[in-house]
Amino acid sequence: DTAVSQTPKYLVTQMGNDKSIKCEQNLGHDTMYWYKQDSKKFLKIMFSYNNKELIINETVPNRFSPKSPDKAHLNLHINSLELGDSAVYFCASTARTNTEAFFGQGTRLTVV
């Protein structure tokens, strides 16, 4: 059983398109996250949701909009994709603050 699952694993799209990445966790965790890993492998928080409520929005462009329909799901919608959005996006979840974060396998987004 996959704890945190993301779809799709790979996403190739043209500039200007709108795309979504889905994330689901079956761990019963209350908090979910989106992290971005750039080409240099640097991992940076984008958003944090606790029980469907937005907690952190780390100066991410408005083109990125997270949606949490329930505490087991956190989706990421990106409008008007730009070349600089190319990266690997990771979903993660934790039971509570300062405990182990479980990461999904990542979604490699390539904007051409």
Added chain:
Amino acid sequence: QQQVKQSPQSLIVQKGGISIINCAYENTAFDYFPWYQQFPGKGPALLIAIRPDVSEKKEGRFTISFNKSAKQFSLHIMDSQPGDSATYFCAASSQGAQKLVFGQGTRLTINP
């Protein structure tokens, strides 16, 4: 502002040797210090973590050393094996912060 600085960027160690990766942090509110291991095409996975009430934590071949006064912590991998070849990230968080702040990552290669 890079709150967690990690070094070296890359490290090559012979099989059976000791791998050492160092991290320094700035925020004295940090009170949880995990290390994550990431293999190509996978999400980061928790390797070992420490809280500042202890100076060392050991799990098998992996040890975290923590120096609160110097605001530094390090990962030691004893008897390094080719299967340990991966990218390692230190991270830090504080109670209530709802996010992990990652170091830049270290690409470790263990030569057979």
